[in-house]
Amino acid sequence: MLKFITKRLLMGALILVLAMFLVYLLIYNLPTSYIEKTARELASKPGSRPYTEWLEVLNSQYGLSDNPVTGFLTWCSNAVRGNFGDSWLWTIPVTEKFKEVIWNSFWLGLAAFLLEAAIAIPLGVLAATKQYSATDYTITVLSLIGISMPTFFVATVFKMIFAVHLGWFDPYGMENARIHATLPPFGQFMDTLAHFVLPCMTLVAIGIGSLMRYTRTNTLEVLNADYIRTARAKGLPEKKVIGYHAFRNTLIPIVTILGNSLPGLFSGALITETLFSIRGIGYISYYSMIQGDIPFTMFYLAFSSILTILGTLLADILYAVVDPRVRVN
Amino acid sequence: MAGNVKDTNYISAREASKIARFNRKVTAKLEAQHANKNTPESYYLTKMHDENNVVEFDNVCTYFFTDIGTSKAVDGISFNVPKCSTVGIVGESGCGKSVTSLSLMQLLQRPSGQVVGGEIRFNMGDGKAYDVVKTPTEQMQHIRGKHISMIFQEPMTSLNPVFRIGQQIEEVLELHYPEMTKEQMKARTLEMLELVGIANSEGVYSMYPHELSGGMRQRAMIAIALACSPDLIIADEPTTALDVTIQAQILDLLRELKDKINSSIMLITHDLGVVAQMADYVVVMYAGRVVEKGTSDDIFHHPMHPYTVGLMKSKPVVGQKVDKLYNIRGSVPNPIDMPDYCYFRDRCESVCDRCHGEYPPEIKVSDTHIVSCYRFFDEGEVLGYPRSVNPEDLLND
Numbered sequence: 001m002l003k004f005i006t007k008r009l010l011m012g013a014l015i016l017v018l019a020m021f022l023v024y025l026l027i028y029n030l031p032t033s034y035i036e037k038t039a040r041e042l043a044s045k046p047g048s049r050p051y052t053e054w055l056e057v058l059n060s061q062y063g064l065s066d067n068p069v070t071g072f073l074t075w076c077s078n079a080v081r082g083n084f085g086d087s088w089l090w091t092i093p094v095t096e097k098f099k100e101v102i103w104n105s106f107w108l109g110l111a112a113f114l115l116e117a118a119i120a121i122p123l124g125v126l127a128a129t130k131q132y133s134a135t136d137y138t139i140t141v142l143s144l145i146g147i148s149m150p151t152f153f154v155a156t157v158f159k160m161i162f163a164v165h166l167g168w169f170d171p172y173g174m175e176n177a178r179i180h181a182t183l184p185p186f187g188q189f190m191d192t193l194a195h196f197v198l199p200c201m202t203l204v205a206i207g208i209g210s211l212m213r214y215t216r217t218n219t220l221e222v223l224n225a226d227y228i229r230t231a232r233a234k235g236l237p238e239k240k241v242i243g244y245h246a247f248r249n250t251l252i253p254i255v256t257i258l259g260n261s262l263p264g265l266f267s268g269a270l271i272t273e274t275l276f277s278i279r280g281i282g283y284i285s286y287y288s289m290i291q292g293d294i295p296f297t298m299f300y301l302a303f304s305s306i307l308t309i310l311g312t313l314l315a316d317i318l319y320a321v322v323d324p325r326v327r328v329n
Numbered sequence: 330m331a332g333n334v335k336d337t338n339y340i341s342a343r344e345a346s347k348i349a350r351f352n353r354k355v356t357a358k359l360e361a362q363h364a365n366k367n368t369p370e371s372y373y374l375t376k377m378h379d380e381n382n383v384v385e386f387d388n389v390c391t392y393f394f395t396d397i398g399t400s401k402a403v404d405g406i407s408f409n410v411p412k413c414s415t416v417g418i419v420g421e422s423g424c425g426k427s428v429t430s431l432s433l434m435q436l437l438q439r440p441s442g443q444v445v446g447g448e449i450r451f452n453m454g455d456g457k458a459y460d461v462v463k464t465p466t467e468q469m470q471h472i473r474g475k476h477i478s479m480i481f482q483e484p485m486t487s488l489n490p491v492f493r494i495g496q497q498i499e500e501v502l503e504l505h506y507p508e509m510t511k512e513q514m515k516a517r518t519l520e521m522l523e524l525v526g527i528a529n530s531e532g533v534y535s536m537y538p539h540e541l542s543g544g545m546r547q548r549a550m551i552a553i554a555l556a557c558s559p560d561l562i563i564a565d566e567p568t569t570a571l572d573v574t575i576q577a578q579i580l581d582l583l584r585e586l587k588d589k590i591n592s593s594i595m596l597i598t599h600d601l602g603v604v605a606q607m608a609d610y611v612v613v614m615y616a617g618r619v620v621e622k623g624t625s626d627d628i629f630h631h632p633m634h635p636y637t638v639g640l641m642k643s644k645p646v647v648g649q650k651v652d653k654l655y656n657i658r659g660s661v662p663n664p665i666d667m668p669d670y671c672y673f674r675d676r677c678e679s680v681c682d683r684c685h686g687e688y689p690p691e692i693k694v695s696d697t698h699i700v701s702c703y704r705f706f707d708e709g710e711v712l713g714y715p716r717s718v719n720p721e722d723l724l725n726d
Contacts, residue, residue, distance in 0.1 A: 226486040232436055233481075234501045234553065235474030238466075248491045324537040325490055 001320075005313070012309040016302070017076070023301045024072045027294055034088050034292035035059060062088070062294075075298060089293040090284075097284065097296065098303075102266065104174070105273065105280030108196055109265035112203035117258065120208045124215025125250065128223060129242055139212065146209030155202045155275045162198060169198050172277040199276040203269055215254060222249045252323045259315030263307035340397055352394035355723050356440035363439075363466045373463040377452050383561045383593045384410040384433065389447035389462070390718045391425070391432045394440075398665040402428045404617040405447065405715030407691070410561065410610075412452075415587060415594040417608030417625070419601060419640070423661065425617040426597045430563045433461055433595075434479060435469045446718035451476070454560060475505040478554035482566040484546035488538035494549050495534035498522070498556055505557050521552040524589075526582055544575035551582065555590060563595045568603065580607060601644055605629055610697075613637050616661050616672040618688075618715055623698035633700045635677045671703070679704060690714045 039054035084094040127139040163171035174195050231245040268282030288296040320327045391403040403425040410416045418426045431437045432444045449461040481487040498518045522530035525548040554562055568576040611628040613621040621634040632638045639657040659676035674684050683703035691699050694709035
């Protein structure tokens, strides 16, 4: 097992380096350039140096005058030492900005993930056990709606219902700017929590469908298996046949999906966070990207790549936990 | 002429929705009967016609309500399984052998598969007998595994891949003997594993199914089936998926065990050789009906029904050189649209005048030998005709 994990980690490192090089190339060639923009701004000041001169000064200041290969190598050598540089846009070290916002994303993602699993898996199993019944059709239609709707639409509908018509929540932001500062600590916490409800609902609504359908399909497959008939032939009550014999087997593929999405909790929900102005990692990196903030974007994408690689590894390990047939000796 | 033949596999949308509506109504009604927890015992209590039988099938009809119509998979079959004996059920694929056994276990693919008529009397051993057809599912769970157990065709897929062998055997003990302690259960499990010829019982106890070979897995399945010392073991093609040497071992094992444990075996197979070796009584099925039944001597040495005769002829014999193996011409009628005359008539080589009438009755030609063929109409006592159920009537009563 240790050998397997080491091998996978080494392969992951190689993949990571290649992926980051591609990302660097892409950002390098992005039409939006933070440098050009700043140079233009500085040049437009009265009595300033001309634009081209500023451009040269800034390029050398930010270490961008080289070609992309040497630029990437410089970034790499700094990155492995844990030095990701300062963010151009936020003007503080990249890692500091990251620490500031990551937990907002994490708690939002975790709440949505747990709710999703808690709702989707039981409903999926229920739909499968009552195949072709009214319950099954209702669940299937709801999950299809969830899959088909784009995030921005769901978010807007929720805002309209819960923020505009019912007035239960604020449509965006992380706190109520007018009263937040005056509240006691617990009140502040509750205020922030209330602002997380709508984004969380949006994430659940769009994520739940696929997991539900996946669970349903897998449960159906398992329910038709011979060992389920054996379990019934033993005289086990139906509840135990489904909840114990079938569910343990349904879990195998579901765990792969869940394992893959666990690291995703840290990578933020770019669209949802932006729509609700939640200052999480997705929201911040969105603004970094459109402003051409190379250090922050590189850091964020490197971070997500590492998460993806760890995610697949985690899924493989979890697979061995639930399925004795794939345990490596 | 070909244009006049009704193609039962093609139906119009209107017909399809009519069938679907009908199926929904019928199955909902039958399912409600199964699910009723307050059914009084008197409703499904019955009396054995002969106390020496473990099971009596009496005109059992099992239909599948499919999207293209009602398929009469088993249609009025009657036979008995006497105590401590082996009954072989033979017939070609799709003739209703497995459906018969699944009806007895109430393990049909529900809701589309339903026993719609007849009685399956199961001897509970304490003077009581249950009519399995009417027994509610909850009561049935106490019978399955404890009084009747089943060995399946596919040992590769019949064991749950994520649980250890020991755990899977103990589960059935835990369920039916809740008073047993953990140590007693483990001791019984190890004893069972040794009984079915697994030498390394301690090792196998904590193994997963994928660590065992096909033959070993089938032995483990047999151990599960035997754990509660059932009155009846249904072996549904237990050796079909195994190679020939293992087949022989498993059959020897079953025969040996039968003497040790005092239970009856219902052996379902399409392998005549296996039946000849194992069975005391043989039931030959064709297109959902019993065409001939008797002792294995009756069936193998004095086959009477043209179908049985054809089966015997189409079996290769060692030492006999033939250019082409015999085969019965034609094919089985469509189970959704059965003819109203003898199902075998169109393939039969010895049709007589009476064959153009209704389906032949059961004719008792000797004390043990019963055949459903008009050619013996005058030679024996006529016992009775198999009675179909009209699906439309199910909604009325």
